[in-house]
Amino acid sequence: MTIPFLTADRLAALATYPDVVGFLERALRSGEVDPEVDSPRLFSPAPRGEFLVMPTSGQTWSGVKLLTIAPENPARGLPKIQGVYTLFASDDLAPRVLMDAVELTLLRTPATTVTAIKHLLAAGPDLGPEPIRVVVVGTGPQAERHLHCLSAVLDRPLDVAVTGRRPGAAEAFAERMSGHEGLAVRAGTPDDVRDAAVVLCVTSSSTPVLDDALVAADAVVAAIGSHGAQRAELPAALVRRGDVAVEARASAMREAGNLLQARTGEEWSALPVANLSDLVNGRFERTPGRPAIFSGVGMAWEDLVVATALYQRHQETDGQ
The missing domain is CATH 3.30.1780.10 (ornithine cyclodeaminase, domain 1)
Incomplete structure (x- = not known):
């Protein structure tokens, strides 16, 4: 054969x-x-x-x-x-x-994340005609492909700031990405998160890469880089104050440290956590004044x- x-x-x-x-x-x-x-x-x-x-x-x-x-x-x-x-x-x-x-994986992971972002944005306040302000935390292949996917699917101008954990990584990423598909990308700082409508965390960090105090009330935050109950890209306080969506509740309770570092599985079972089917089929409502959080782990x-x-x-x- x-x-x-x-x-x-x-x-x-x-x-x-x-x-x-x-x-x-x-x-x-x-x-x-x-x-x-x-x-x-x-x-x-x-x-x-x-x-x-x-x-x-x-x-x-x-x-x-x-x-x-x-x-x-x-x-x-x-x-x-x-x-x-x-x-x-x-x-x-x-x-x-x-x-x-x-x-x-480089096709399906960004597409899964951006599917969630697309529907979380649609369920939130109108962003108006201005470019969408995006912060990307991470400078690896998944960060690059997520940005390409986000630009193609939202099909509107993005104002992108990227931050990295290694010296010079954000500058190199911005230089590499700028001009592709009309993208305007610059090296940013953590303060850029204050004005971001979308924050993408695409790192392998085992500890939070965001400051909860910087995330705007109506922002959409997607974190997909770290997997395992003991690893979290998002601070627990941010997850606790957000409307939460995941690929699937069952897989999140096995692997999503972003959630399991914020509350116990028993506590989560008593709370409304949307899965990707809920988002796509319009069974999700955002709470005004609360960020929307998507935590992904990757599913077969x-x-x-x-x-x-x-x-x-x-x-x-x-x-x-």
């Missing part, structure tokens, strides 16, 4: 970010996907790092993402995260296609929805 492999370049050519957001929204609106019903992520030790396995199943298609995470690799000039995605036909469990898992159903749509496009364009 020869199984086709879709490279990173091929995946990127098959869909734009608005397309990928559309894939996710259609799956959530149709009822094809219930974010609360998904397999948990599995971690296992590997030499110099760990394996991350993300399986999930659907009526027609099923899939498994296998990643390796090697923290020492960047110092050696090698990628920290590498891996493959396998898409299976559910009726006979035969593998149909392999994909570059890193590019798949997102990979399956996007991988399936990309494979179908590949078949259509290649006539296979």
